[in-house]
Amino acid sequence: MNIALLGYGKMGKTIEEIAINRGHEIVLKVEQDISNYKVEENKIDVAIDFSIPGAAFNNITTCFRKSIPVVCGTTGWLDHLDEAKEICLKNDSAFLYASNFSVGVNIFFELNKKLASMMQGMEDYSVNIEEIHHTQKLDAPSGTAITLANQIKEIGTHFKGWKLDKKEDHFIPIFAKREENVPGTHTVSYVSEIDSIEIKHTANSRLGFALGAVLAAEFLHNKKGIFSMKDVLSGLLQDNV
Incomplete structure (x- = not known):
């Protein structure tokens, strides 16, 4: 998959390492706010947002309006979560928010x-x-x-x-x-x-959070709608049966 990283701090860098090791490519790295970046949706399969509370809603909804699915682990912005879900569905995109991806x-x-x-x-x-x-x-x-x-x-x-x-x-x-x-x-x-x-x-480290976020992105690829980590875990259990 081609992945956009929205938020390129310690978590973003750990996600990048795991994603590359799993055969994915990072095609866009956004420090915090996507507003200053050119987003080419045809090159992005999934975006993963671990940015900051003040940037998350704009990052996420910008992707939705370009039909880019989003995995989000940023907290502190959840007063706008329902609005984000509405924008996702209106634009026929996909969204998976989790307070913790481990x-x-x-x-x-x-x-x-x-x-x-x-x-x-x-x-x-x-x-x-x-x-x-x-x-x-x-x-x-x-x-x-x-x-x-x-x-x-x-x-x-x-x-x-x-x-x-x-x-x-x-x-x-x-x-x-x-x-x-x-x-x-x-x-x-x-x-x-x-x-x-x-x-x-x-x-014990950030690796569990980062791996879970990449697994969520793999799950969300080519899907439409609103999902949770429970859906990801159910898929993992089915794959292991």
Whole structure:
């Protein structure tokens, strides 16, 4: 495939390495904002956006208007996600957004839903989420932490949503920390006076995120519509049967 990289920071460079190793070609590299670049859609099969919150919506919708499918892992712009999906469908393009492309994290999401379901009715336990990332991460909390909180909220109907760095009745607290050289660690904890239960995912490098993004791009190639990493994982499982 011919791939456009929208966002050419540390993640973009890691994606480039993995994509080339898998036989793909990088035909466009955008530092952050696509506005200053000439996009020739006939040479681009899929775009992968890991840019910045302020540029993501314009990057994505510019591609849609040229019928270029987009895989997006940028967080911090999701107030415009529904609008982006509408523009995608209107232009007969394809879109796959994920708060985290790591295959391991997406397994972690399924564990989170299962544990949340099991903890229903356990009123002695309070839930909280902690996320730790590198100091260059611009948004807080992480998109992955928000996904975890939203999954718990959907299962636990007494939750109204989440709050950043504070505890409040009927809200799931997310505690965000920024430390040097931490690719990403997420912990979901249920705590009572008697004991604690937790599940945790620790990324050892960016390779898992980057590989997942390339797998998503391979999945999205020649498709139309809105997809998720669950669709990618289902395809991988079918291929391995």
